[in-house]
Amino acid sequence: MTTKRGRTAWVLAALAPALFLLALLIGRYGIRIDETFRALFAPESVSDVIRALILRVRLPRALAAVCIGANLAVTGAAFQGLFRNPLVDSRILGVSSGAAFGAALALLVSAGTIGLQASSFAFALLAVGLVCLIGLRFGSAALILVVGGILVSALFNALLGLIKYVADPLSSLPAITYWLLGGLSDVRWATIGPLLALTGFGLVFFLVVRWRLNVLTLSESEATALGVRIRGFRTTVILVGTLLIASSVAVGGIIGWVGLVVPHVARAWVGPDHGRLIPVSIGLGAVTVLALDTIARTALPSEIPLGILTGLVGVPAFFLLFLRFLRVRGEAR
Amino acid sequence: MRSRRFPELAVSLCLVLAASWLIGAAEAVTVVDQTGRTVTISGSVERIASIYGLGTYFFYALGVQDRLVAGGYVGVKSVAQASEAMLRFEPRLEELLVFGDPNVEELIARGAQLLLVDGSRHAGFAEQMTELGIPVLQYLVETGDSMKEALRLTGRALGGNATARAEAFIADHERVLETVAADLSNLQDEDRVRVLFVGTSPLRVSSGEMYQTELIDAAGGTSVSAELFGYWNDVNLEQVLLWNPDVILIPPYGPIQPRDLLEDPDWQAIRAVRDGRVYRMPRLIAPMDTPVPESLLGVVWMASVLYPDLISLDLAEEAARFYATYYDFALTEDDIALLIAP
Numbered sequence: 038m039t040t041k042r043g044r045t046a047w048v049l050a051a052l053a054p055a056l057f058l059l060a061l062l063i064g065r066y067g068i069r070i071d072e073t074f075r076a077l078f079a080p081e082s083v084s085d086v087i088r089a090l091i092l093r094v095r096l097p098r099a100l101a102a103v104c105i106g107a108n109l110a111v112t113g114a115a116f117q118g119l120f121r122n123p124l125v126d127s128r129i130l131g132v133s134s135g136a137a138f139g140a141a142l143a144l145l146v147s148a149g150t151i152g153l154q155a156s157s158f159a160f161a162l163l164a165v166g167l168v169c170l171i172g173l174r175f176g177s178a179a180l181i182l183v184v185g186g187i188l189v190s191a192l193f194n195a196l197l198g199l200i201k202y203v204a205d206p207l208s209s210l211p212a213i214t215y216w217l218l219g220g221l222s223d224v225r226w227a228t229i230g231p232l233l234a235l236t237g238f239g240l241v242f243f244l245v246v247r248w249r250l251n252v253l254t255l256s257e258s259e260a261t262a263l264g265v266r267i268r269g270f271r272t273t274v275i276l277v278g279t280l281l282i283a284s285s286v287a288v289g290g291i292i293g294w295v296g297l298v299v300p301h302v303a304r305a306w307v308g309p310d311h312g313r314l315i316p317v318s319i320g321l322g323a324v325t326v327l328a329l330d331t332i333a334r335t336a337l338p339s340e341i342p343l344g345i346l347t348g349l350v351g352v353p354a355f356f357l358l359f360l361r362f363l364r365v366r367g368e369a370r
Numbered sequence: 371m372r373s374r375r376f377p378e379l380a381v382s383l384c385l386v387l388a389a390s391w392l393i394g395a396a397e398a399v400t401v402v403d404q405t406g407r408t409v410t411i412s413g414s415v416e417r418i419a420s421i422y423g424l425g426t427y428f429f430y431a432l433g434v435q436d437r438l439v440a441g442g443y444v445g446v447k448s449v450a451q452a453s454e455a456m457l458r459f460e461p462r463l464e465e466l467l468v469f470g471d472p473n474v475e476e477l478i479a480r481g482a483q484l485l486l487v488d489g490s491r492h493a494g495f496a497e498q499m500t501e502l503g504i505p506v507l508q509y510l511v512e513t514g515d516s517m518k519e520a521l522r523l524t525g526r527a528l529g530g531n532a533t534a535r536a537e538a539f540i541a542d543h544e545r546v547l548e549t550v551a552a553d554l555s556n557l558q559d560e561d562r563v564r565v566l567f568v569g570t571s572p573l574r575v576s577s578g579e580m581y582q583t584e585l586i587d588a589a590g591g592t593s594v595s596a597e598l599f600g601y602w603n604d605v606n607l608e609q610v611l612l613w614n615p616d617v618i619l620i621p622p623y624g625p626i627q628p629r630d631l632l633e634d635p636d637w638q639a640i641r642a643v644r645d646g647r648v649y650r651m652p653r654l655i656a657p658m659d660t661p662v663p664e665s666l667l668g669v670v671w672m673a674s675v676l677y678p679d680l681i682s683l684d685l686a687e688e689a690a691r692f693y694a695t696y697y698d699f700a701l702t703e704d705d706i707a708l709l710i711a712p
Contacts, residue, residue, distance in 0.1 A: 065475035086478060089502045094474050147405075147510075150494040203600045205512075207424070207444070207660070208490040210601075215471050222471050223494030225501055338440075340471040 045306050046313075049320040053103075056324055060099040060331045065338070066090055098224045102330040103323040104236040105221075105289045106299075108281035110322025111243050113296030114303065114314055115274055118254045120179050126296035127282045130182065130275065131189035135164025136286040138193040141200040141213045150228050153216075154287040158231070161283035164189050165275070178257075219290035219344030221330050232284045239281040243315050250274070250311035292344050294351025295322055301358050325350075401527045404510040404520060405489040411505045411527050418528075419482035421472045421492060424662050425509050427655075428486070428524045431539055431663040431696045432532040439480040441466045444656055445623055455654050455708075459699050474498060484527065514584055517661040518543065539696060543666050546683065547588055550673045553682050554590040563676040565591040566615035566642065567659075569602045570624030572631055573610070577603050582621075582659050589672035591617070611639060617676060618642040622653030649675050652709045654689075655697070667692055671709070685710050 062073050068087050076083045076091035083091075112127040120129060128134070139160030143153040171185035204210040243250075252265050253274065260267045285292075299322045300314070307313040329346045398412040418437045420426040423444030429435050446452050449464045457463055468476075472495060477485065482504060487496045489508035496506040507527060509520050518540045525536030565586050567576040576582040578596035586593045594613035595603065618640075620626050628648040637643045651658055651671065658668030670688045673681045686706045693699040701709075 065473055066479040085503070090475060090478065093502065094498075144490075147490045147493060150497055153494070205490065206601050208488050212491040220471060222473065223498055225498050227497075227501075228494075334473060334475070338473060338476045339468055340473050342471070 046317060046320075049317060049324065053320055053324050056327055057099055057103065060102070060327055061091060061095050063331065063335055064090065064095055065335060093226065097226045097229055098221050098330065098334070099327060101221050101224045101229050101232060101288055102327040104229075104232050105285040105292065106295060106322040106324070106326025107240060107319045108236055108285045108322070109292065109296040109326070110299035110303070110318040111240065111315060112278040112281050113322075114300035114311070114318040115243060115250055115253075115278055116296075117300055118250055118311060119271060119274055120183060121254055121256075122179075122183075123301070124297070126293075127278065128190070128293075128296070130168045130186040130279065131164035131193060132161045132279055132282045133286055133291055134190040134193035134197070136161035136283060137217055137291060138197045138200070140216050140287075140290070141197050141204075144209050144212045144216065145200055145204055147209070150223060150225075154228060154231070157287040158283045160193070161286060162279065164193055165279045165283075169272075169275070215342060216290045217344070218342030219292040219347070220333065220340055220342050221289050222334065222340045224288065229288055232288045235280050235284040239277050240319060242277050243319075246270075246274075247315035248312045250315065289343065292326070292347050294347045294355070295326060298351045298355045298358070299325060302354065305358060305361065399527060399529060401507070401523055403489070403507045403523065404516065405493070405508040407508065409505045409507055409527070411484060413483075415484045415528060417481045418484045418486070419477055419480065420486035421468060421477075421495070422486050422488040422509060424511060424656070424660055425486045425488070425520065425524075427662045427664070428521055430698075431521060432525055432528060432535045433696075433698065434528055434532055435460070435698075438462075438466055439482055440468050440472075440477060442468055444660060444662070453653075455705055459655050459697065471495070474502070478502065478504070486524070511661045513581065514543070514588070514661065514665070517663075517665070521663070535696070539663060539666075542695075546666055546669055546688070549683055550588065550590060550669060550681065553673075553680050554677060557590060557677075557680070563591045564594050564613070564616045565619060565676065566594050566610065566613060566617070567619045567621070568626065569621060570626070572626060572634075572637075573606060574602045574604055575610075577601060581661050581665070582619075585659060585665065585668050585672055586619075588669045589676055591672070591676045607636060610637075614640060615642050616645070616647060618648045619672070619675075620648070620650040621659050622651040622657045626650070652711060654693075654701075654705055654709060655699075663696055664692070667709075 061077070062070060068090065072083050072087050073091055076088050080088050080092065109127055113125070116127060116129055117123055117125050136157040139156040139158070140153055143156040148156065167189045168182060168185040172182050175181050201210060201213055204213055249270065252260055252263075252267055253271055255263070257267060300318050303314055303317040303321050307317050326347070329350065330343055333341045333343050333346055398410060400408060400410045402408050416437055417439045418429060418434065419440040420429060420438070421440070421442045423442040426438070426441040426443055429438060446456065446467065447469050449467060452463055460466065472492070477499070485499055485504055485506045487506055487508055489496070489510045493508065496508050499506050507524065511517050511520050521536045521539060525533040567582045567586060568574060569576065575595040575598070576593065577598035577600050578593065579599060580601060583593045583596050594615045595605070618631060620628065628650055631637050631643055631648050632646060642648055651668065656662040656664050658664045658671065667685070667689055670683050670685050673683070674685050686709065689706065689709050690701050693701050
């Protein structure tokens with residue numbers, strides 16, 4: 038069993054860089070393999086167009102895909118443990134609804150890419166802040182946070198509906214609709230700085246504390262009995278997770294299913310121990326979103342919204358995992 | 371002999387120098403687009419693309435459609451969905467048509483040298499293409515005036531004959547508006563036809579801020595729903611009864627046909643339905659109720675529908691002239707029949 042798990046990690050570690058390279062090699066614009074490498078390592082030796090496409094279109098986009106995939110998956114894994122609920126994903130605390138409202142607001146007033154990101158990020162934090170306020174006032178038991186998350190999500194969904202209702206059906210309404218479907222077509226170096234920085238910080242945090250995350254799966258009284266104070270740690274995990282998700286959504290829009298399904302696939306591979314689950318979730322999330330985004334930008338002349346692809350892959354994957362779970366429990370016929 | 375030839379030579383040399391200076395000066399054009407960004411276009415632009423479904427038609431009106439390498443066409447999602455007239459209008463539609471969010475590499479692979487986008491929808495994409503060195507014109511077209519400004523701007527960016535064609539269209543547009551206004555100059559305010567412009571469902575109506583209201587005003591009517599804000603507004607039948615419009619107009623897209631309202635028992639109390647004055651706008655190429663050059667015909671059509679006895683412009687004649695002049699497109703008998711159908 039240990040060797041199999043060890044092999045999984047190695048396969049993932051080898052697959053990720055290979056896929057990253059592949060993502061740089063393919064695109065709608067035909068670029069030869071040697072030209073791609075020269076653009077990367079000797080940029081002066083290729084034409085301006087090829088250099089720009091590799092270094093300023095494909096590279097930042099692939100990096101953004103890797104970061105977003107890793108962030109959604111790691112936060113999903115951590116939150117599933119924290120809320121002791123396998124059906125939880127990163128959206129549980131209203132972060133996506135807040136981000137969606139913020140983005141729609143920015144699109145309505147044509148605030149530009151930076152404005153859109155700032156607004157989406159700010160409202161994502163505001164949404165989670167409201168949930169935490171509810172927790173602070175009424176006790177931060179998991180149930181209260183979950184209900185708070187549902188209420189705050191519903192509030193921002195209603196406000197999003199209001200914005201869509203007043204949006205121009207020929208321009209801002211389709212812009213909002215496409216944003217909600219998720220996608221990385223607008224990614225540039227200038228727009229992914231905060232994402233890269235927060236991802237670096239957040240992933241290091243989760244890798245460092247990954248063993249301690251196991252404690253969060255205990256109830257508060259159990260943890261106290263073991264002599265561990267979990268409340269402060271839980272708040273920190275929620276805060277860092279929120280930063281990761283908010284920065285991801287601000288760049289890529291709403292990309293569903295990754296945060297729910299990837300941790301389950303990882304758990305099926307390496308078991309529930311967060312010490313192994315966290316790194317495998319990070320790698321698997323990064324690889325999944327990178328692969329799907331490469332399809333999104335190469336399959337058709339127009340972009341395929343990324344959220345549609347993650348849904349199309351995520352739903353059957355989740356169903357298969359669920360069948361496996363039932364079989365293990367002996368409930369499947 | 372010699373002394374006579376020298377001045378000729380000098381003059382022609384000067385002319386050649388002046389001409390080459392002019393060409394050199396014409397090589398870099400700077401325009402300010404509708405979002406206030408300064409865009410520099412250097413050299414002659416041989417390959418253009420528009421991912422702005424309304425703006426693509428500006429290129430046709432300016433006579434540069436042969437240079438298109440990619441285009442969005444409002445309301446056309448696929449070639450299969452395009453009308454027969456649309457395919458005659460643009461035989462290359464299958465090659466050109468882009469729908470949804472554009473792909474950077476695809477547009478670069480097609481060699482686009484100038485790109486036209488909707489500033490309120492694809493601002494992020496515009497920033498990305500600009501960074502890659504491809505000039506992007508961003509448009510914010512919501513009114514007749516901003517449409518004319520957009521055409522003028524596009525004409526300046528393209529140079530050559532396009533500048534003159536933009537001015538010719540603008541003059542023509544003004545001629546139509548002035549003719550309609552002159553034809554209706556004796557009309558009292560209380561005699562103006564009261565119009566309800568519905569959308570893709572009978573109880574979805576246009577607001578006062580929409581281009582449809584501007585067209586109704588230009589055609590001499592009054593929009594009963596002009597007091598509403600924003601875009602399409604959902605209303606209830608009581609409100610429609612309260613407005614009690616003389617005429618109901620249906621846009622050239624969406625599922626509603628006049629008989630849906632004329633045969634609906636709930637709508638019989640409304641004057642327009644009782645009088646049988648419910649009309650669906652015809653559509654040949656682009657929808658004429660949107661700010662595209664064809665909306666010039668939208669005004670003629672609407673004025674003819676509202677005041678058949680007062681309007682001196684002939685829709686068939688105006689349409690044939692419009693499509694021939696601006697879209698280099700010859701109408702068939704069927705096309706004209708479709709446009710002037712009651």
